[in-house]
Amino acid sequence: MIEDKNPQRTPLSELGEFGLIEHLTNHIEIKQPSTIKGIGDDAAILDFEGKKTVVSTDLLVEGIHFDLSYVPLKHLGYKAVMVNLSDIYAMNAVASQITVSIAVSNRFPVEALEELYDGIKMAAKIYDVDIIGGDTTSSNRGLIISVTAIGYAEEDEIVYRDGAKEKDLLVVSGDLGGAYLGLQVLEREKEVYKVNPNTQPDLDKYSYVIERQLKPEARKDIQQLLKKLDVKPTSMIDISDGLSSEIIHLCKQSKVGINLYEDKIPLDPTIISTCEEFSLNSTTVALSGGEDYELLFTINQDDYPKIKANPNLTVIGHVLDEKSGMALVTRANERIELKAQGWNPMKG
Numbered sequence: 068m069i070e071d072k073n074p075q076r077t078p079l080s081e082l083g084e085f086g087l088i089e090h091l092t093n094h095i096e097i098k099q100p101s102t103i104k105g106i107g108d109d110a111a112i113l114d115f116e117g118k119k120t121v122v123s124t125d126l127l128v129e130g131i132h133f134d135l136s137y138v139p140l141k142h143l144g145y146k147a148v149m150v151n152l153s154d155i156y157a158m159n160a161v162a163s164q165i166t167v168s169i170a171v172s173n174r175f176p177v178e179a180l181e182e183l184y185d186g187i188k189m190a191a192k193i194y195d196v197d198i199i200g201g202d203t204t205s206s207n208r209g210l211i212i213s214v215t216a217i218g219y220a221e222e223d224e225i226v227y228r229d230g231a232k233e234k235d236l237l238v239v240s241g242d243l244g245g246a247y248l249g250l251q252v253l254e255r256e257k258e259v260y261k262v263n264p265n266t267q268p269d270l271d272k273y274s275y276v277i278e279r280q281l282k283p284e285a286r287k288d289i290q291q292l293l294k295k296l297d298v299k300p301t302s303m304i305d306i307s308d309g310l311s312s313e314i315i316h317l318c319k320q321s322k323v324g325i326n327l328y329e330d331k332i333p334l335d336p337t338i339i340s341t342c343e344e345f346s347l348n349s350t351t352v353a354l355s356g357g358e359d360y361e362l363l364f365t366i367n368q369d370d371y372p373k374i375k376a377n378p379n380l381t382v383i384g385h386v387l388d389e390k391s392g393m394a395l396v397t398r399a400n401e402r403i404e405l406k407a408q409g410w411n412p413m414k415g
C-alpha cells in the first residue's frame with residue numbers, strides 16, 4: 068500500500084556504523100537549557116538544577132508493535148517518540164530530552180532510516196525535546212526502536228498513580244477507541260491489497276481513526292491546560308492499553324473503587340460509525356482498544372467547576388471506596404465489573 072516513492076536505495080554498508088550515526092544525527096540541535104552535553108561523547112550530561120528527574124523508556128519491535136507494510140517509517144519514528152513523551156506528561160512533568168536506539172538489518176537502505184529519523188526529529192521539534200544520544204546496532208532481520216524520554220518537575224508537581232481518593236472525579240482527555248479502529252481499517256486494507264494489489268482504497272472517511280493509529284499526539288497541551296486552570300490531578304496515567312486496564316491500575320494503586328459511566332465515555336462520531344461498520348461495540352473498543360495516548364486522571368470534586376466547560380476534558384466516573392469494587396455502569400444502569408481485557412470479546 069505504501070509505495071516506495073524514493074527509489075534510491077543506499078546500502079547501509081556504504082556508510083558503516085559510525086558513518087550512519089553521523090549521517091542520522093549531524094543536524095541535531097540542542098535547545099533545552101538542561102542539556103549540558105548532547106550527542107558526541109560517551110554520555111550526555113544534564114542539569115535540572117535541583118528539580119526531580121523523570122525517566123521513561125519503551126521498546127518497539129517490528130512484527131510485534133508495528134507492521135511496516137502499512138506504517139510509514141516517518142510515522143513510526145514520530146509515534147515512537149509520542150509513546151514516551153506521553154509517559155512523562157502522565158507524571159505531570161515537562162519532557163526535555165530523548166535518546167533513540169535502533170537495531171536495523173541490511174534489509175533497510177539508508178533512505179529508510181532517514182525517513183524514520185525525519186519522524187523522530189519532527190516530534191522532537193514540535194514537542195521541544197532535545198535528542199541527546201542513543202545507540203545504533205544491527206539486527207538479523209527486523210527493526211527495533213527504543214526511545215527513552217527524560218523530563219523534570221518540582222517534587223510537589225509530580226502526580227503518581229496512587230493518589231486517587233474516594234469522591235474524586237475520574238476525567239479523561241480527548242476521545243477514545245480511535246487508534247484501535249484505525250488499526251482495524253489498516254489491517255483490512257492490507258488483506259484487500261494482498262488479494263488485489265491494483266485496488267485503490269478510499270480511506271478518506273477513516274482519516275480520523277487512521278491518524279489516531281499512525282500519528283498519535285502526546286497530550287502535552289492537557290498538562291499545560293491543567294496548570295493554567297490551576298488543577299492538580301490527585302492521580303494520573305496515560306492510556307496506552309485501553310481505558311479499562313488503566314482505570315484498574317489507578318484504582319489498585321490508589322486502593323479505591325470506581326463507577327465508570329458508559330454514557331459518559333467520549334466517542335468521536337467517526338468512531339461510532341466505524342464501529343457500526345465493523346460490527347464492534349463502541350464501549351468495548353474504548354475500554355479495551357488501547358493506543359489512544361490520552362490522559363486519564365482523578366481530581367478533587369472542588370476542582371470540578373474549573374474543568375467542566377472544557378471540551379477537551381470529560382468526567383467519566385466517580386471514585387468509590389475500595390470495597391465497592393471497580394465497575395462499568397451501563398446505559399441500562401447495570402453495574403458490571405471492569406476487567407482488564409474488556410468484559411466481552413472484541414465483538415459486540
Ligand code: ADP
Binds near residue numbers: 092105168198199200
Ligand atoms: P558508544 O560506542 O560509546 O556506544 P556510539 O559510537 O554508539 O558510542 O555513539 C556515539 C554518539 O552518538 C553517542 O553520543 C551516542 O549517544 C550517539 N548515538 C548513537 N546512535 C544514535 C542514534 N541512533 N540516535 C541518536 N544518537 C545516537
Ligand code: MG
Binds near residue numbers: 201202203
Ligand atoms: Mg553505541
